[in-house]
Amino acid sequence: MALVTIDNVDMRYGGPTGTLAVSGLNLRIERGEFVAVVGPSGCGKSTLMKLTTGLHIPQAGTVIVADQEVTKPVSIVGMAFQNPTMLPWRTTLENILLPLEIVERHRHRLRAHKAEYVAKAEALLETVGLKGFGDKFPWQLSGGMQQRANLCRALIHEPELLMLDEPFGALDAFTREELWCVIRDLHASQDVTIVLVTHDLRESVFLADKVVVMSARPGRVISEHMVPFERPRQLEILYEPAFNDMVQRLHGEIATARAAA
Amino acid sequence: MSNIETVTPQVALPQREPFRINWIRLAPLLYTIGLFVIWEIGVRISGLPHTILPTPSRIFEAIVQYWSPIWKNSLQTLYTTVLGFIIAVVAGLGIGLFIGWSKTIYAGLYPIMIGFNAIPKVALVPILVIWFGIGTVPAVLTAFLISFFPIVVNVATGLATIEPETEDVLRALGAKKLDIMLKVGIPRSMPYFFGSLKVAITLAFVGSVVSETVASNNGLGNMMASAQSNFNVPLVFAGLLMLAVEGIAMYALMAWLEKRMTGWAHRSTMSN
Numbered sequence: 001m002a003l004v005t006i007d008n009v010d011m012r013y014g015g016p017t018g019t020l021a022v023s024g025l026n027l028r029i030e031r032g033e034f035v036a037v038v039g040p041s042g043c044g045k046s047t048l049m050k051l052t053t054g055l056h057i058p059q060a061g062t063v064i065v066a067d068q069e070v071t072k073p074v075s076i077v078g079m080a081f082q083n084p085t086m087l088p089w090r091t092t093l094e095n096i097l098l099p100l101e102i103v104e105r106h107r108h109r110l111r112a113h114k115a116e117y118v119a120k121a122e123a124l125l126e127t128v129g130l131k132g133f134g135d136k137f138p139w140q141l142s143g144g145m146q147q148r149a150n151l152c153r154a155l156i157h158e159p160e161l162l163m164l165d166e167p168f169g170a171l172d173a174f175t176r177e178e179l180w181c182v183i184r185d186l187h188a189s190q191d192v193t194i195v196l197v198t199h200d201l202r203e204s205v206f207l208a209d210k211v212v213v214m215s216a217r218p219g220r221v222i223s224e225h226m227v228p229f230e231r232p233r234q235l236e237i238l239y240e241p242a243f244n245d246m247v248q249r250l251h252g253e254i255a256t257a258r259a260a261a
Numbered sequence: 262m263s264n265i266e267t268v269t270p271q272v273a274l275p276q277r278e279p280f281r282i283n284w285i286r287l288a289p290l291l292y293t294i295g296l297f298v299i300w301e302i303g304v305r306i307s308g309l310p311h312t313i314l315p316t317p318s319r320i321f322e323a324i325v326q327y328w329s330p331i332w333k334n335s336l337q338t339l340y341t342t343v344l345g346f347i348i349a350v351v352a353g354l355g356i357g358l359f360i361g362w363s364k365t366i367y368a369g370l371y372p373i374m375i376g377f378n379a380i381p382k383v384a385l386v387p388i389l390v391i392w393f394g395i396g397t398v399p400a401v402l403t404a405f406l407i408s409f410f411p412i413v414v415n416v417a418t419g420l421a422t423i424e425p426e427t428e429d430v431l432r433a434l435g436a437k438k439l440d441i442m443l444k445v446g447i448p449r450s451m452p453y454f455f456g457s458l459k460v461a462i463t464l465a466f467v468g469s470v471v472s473e474t475v476a477s478n479n480g481l482g483n484m485m486a487s488a489q490s491n492f493n494v495p496l497v498f499a500g501l502l503m504l505a506v507e508g509i510a511m512y513a514l515m516a517w518l519e520k521r522m523t524g525w526a527h528r529s530t531m532s533n
Contacts, residue, residue, distance in 0.1 A: 098444065
């Protein structure tokens with residue numbers, strides 16, 4: 001059974017005459033899979049995220065996450081956006097612990113097991129290359145470091161599903177490539193399913209098992225591509241002809257989808 | 262928030278040269294003295310009588326001469342102002358949180374608040390006198406009424422401008438409205454709140470003095486009103502000077518409090 005099944009979903013904003021954001025959307029995400037969603041801007045990629053996490057309930061069709069139909073926010077997800085949204089009055093470590101103060105299963109044992117959770121947060125910080133920065137405030141960190149901390153916050157409660165909405169969009173090229181490797185290693189080492197919404201086709205091909213191309217608004221899935229490259233992938237792959245061919249094919253498809261709009 | 266002062270700045274401060282006069286630190290003092298000097302010279306040259314515009318030296322003389330009543334009335338005004346201000350802080354924080362809680366309450370109460378704020382508070386003093394008699398109570402209430410509005414607006418704004426992404430992240434984890442308010446909304450509105458205190462405290466002085474002038478037997482407002490009816494203009498100016506001193510002192514206290522409580526907001530941009 002797939003972790004996420006989106007079946008023939010319509011989502012319209014602003015009442016019956018409002019904008020149709022997605023229409024006839026179908027998508028299956030297997031457990032442990034890394035799926036990248038690409039498409040022209042305004043294609044409903046963010047709507048897809050909100051539907052999967054239960055922040056929006058569709059008007060038609062069903063969304064099933066972990067064998068349950070989504071009717072309210074599902075707490076097995078972690079989310080990270082382009083904007084790191086760290087709370088400036090908390091240290092980085094306290095920011096990372098924030099989800100534990102919310103999620104039902106952790107909030108009652110947080111106080112008694114504080115040391116255990118702090119150790120876990122510190123282990124995560126080390127994984128993303130922020131060892132020793134836990135007691136710094138977010139505004140003392142660079143944009144790339146904040147985004148690393150943001151990933152830790154999304155992962156601290158061990159979500160089964162990690163939803164990333166253009167998390168590296170605001171970063172410079174070098175930082176972005178570094179963080180690709182961080183995400184790649186996280187996916188390899190932890191038992192987590194990742195959905196990455198992105199505009200960057202190289203990013204999608206480098207990281208994902210499956211690239212999903214969406215049409216212009218109203219969004220639906222026009223094609224799915226399995227990425228054939230072996231894991232673990234190194235950054236050198238970015239300069240191989242087969243990699244660039246795939247990026248180019250995707251690019252062509254999206255250009256066609258835009259023209260059709 | 263308590264460990265905020267343990268943070269050491271990352272950049273080393275440039276080595277300051279010894280024996281160099283720090284003009285920026287001295288500037289407030291020098292400018293104030295400069296103002297009094299120009300005032301003194303201007304009045305002496307123009308030959309204006311003390312009953313129109315007294316010289317600063319004459320005003321200081323009046324302060325020494327009438328020190329006992331000035332001191333007593335200054336304390337009274339400080340007392341009514343601070344009491345009204347404290348009530349405004351408590352009520353403003355409460356109403357601000359209430360208004361910021363939901364968009365409907367915000368939409369419903371906002372026009373009423375604006376309308377209320379537009380009423381000149383001096384017009385309310387007679388009503389307060391009818392209800393509570395003259396003296397301390399109307400002064401406290403006028404100070405409260407005039408100063409609670411900026412607190413309410415700022416607290417409500419802080420709550421109403423939570424980034425949607427932050428809210429999404431928390432809601433996706435199953436956060437209730439109360440969780441979001443406690444974890445994000447209230448801490449986030451604190452810089453707005455402490456910032457508004459500086460505005461509110463100066464307004465509170467306006468309120469209490471207006472009320473004392475119209476309806477009281479105590480306070481600097483009353484003292485200046487009776488000095489004026491005796492043509493004791495230096496004493497009127499002495500009262501004004503005391504008000505300015507009290508205002509500056511309370512403002513400085515609020516600015517210090519703001520910096521201490523929400524230092525993070527000065528080093529980060531809220532919108533990052």
